[in-house]
Amino acid sequence: METKFYSHGKLLLTAEYLVLDGAKALAVPTKKGQSLKVAEAKKNQLLWKSVDSHGNTWFEQEYEITSHQFLPKKSLPTQEENLVCRALQNILSKLRAFQPELFQQQGYSFTTELEFPRDWGLGSSSTLINNLATWANVNPNELLAKTFGGSGYDLACAKHSSPILFQLQKEMNPLVEEVEFSPDFQEELFFVHLNQKQNSREGIQHYRQQNLAKKQDWIKETDKITSEILKAESISTFENLIERHETLLAEILGMQTVKERLFPDYPRNLKSLGAWGGDFILATGNDAEKTYFTEKGYSTILDFSEMVL
Secondary structure, eight states, rough: OOOEEEEEEEEEEOOTTTTTHHHHHEEEEEEEEEEEEEEEEHHHHHHHHEEEEESSSEEEEEEEEOOSEEESSSSSSSSSHHHHHHHHHHHHHHHHHHSTTTTTTTTTEEEEESOOOGOOOOOOHHHHHHHHHHHTTOOOOHHHTTOOOSSHHHEEEEEEEEOOOEEEEEEEEEEEEEEOOTTGGGEEEEEEEOOOOOOHHHHHHHHHHHOOHHHHHHHHHHHHHHHHHHHHOSSHHHHHHHHHHHHHHHHTTOOOOOHHHHHTSSSEEEEETTTTTEEEEEEEEHHHHHHHHTTTTOOEEEEEEHOOO
């Protein structure tokens, strides 16, 4: 008997970094996500296969389930595959710590299938954690805390079918509220994949060094911007708000905005998403503006309606 689980991908639209200290973040689940199929296997055997968005197997391993660990049976040719192998060992061990009887009497075969390219940054890890937690009947936030860490907004997106406001609370489950975010001007919103992995450690380190009083002021400001974004009725209002957000985060992180760094002559507005890295940015504009990016060699451009659930 086979069971199947599914989680949506994610994009963080506001409150990046500040979400870790309790700011209200606007996040959206994406139309593309990841599925997990689970079937029974021989006792003490765990088979794992990961399939990418083109239907190709990009990771495969067999583990022996012992009383203390999950022992890989196959040697793997690349560093990346070995890192994935160890990460999976850790996740499975933490899963068993929450549910000690999980692997005692039964082996399993797991198959994951991604709907988006692995380098898009839409949550291949968070969708995996949510699917496994759902299968094992454990709290996904607790599993995340023991494995990859992070705020957990991505897990909330995995489980919801509409945009959300996400807010961390001390020693409690996060507050998650479904909200309406389908602006009349959404035809002038699109996402561009930068296709470059930027090391955001410098920004994170700079942020963590700031004092608490400053952070509280910044949180109030981003909360206000997020609230106004949800109410925005015109593209010009929306553009002003994302520009305010970008300016504030650039000041906090001691970094240039993505527009200053890569697209200073772009005629409309841009906003970094997530951890100010090399994944997607949000752009305002129409079809004419999209050619600006294609002429610069950016080939992955998705309309708001293509990306957001």
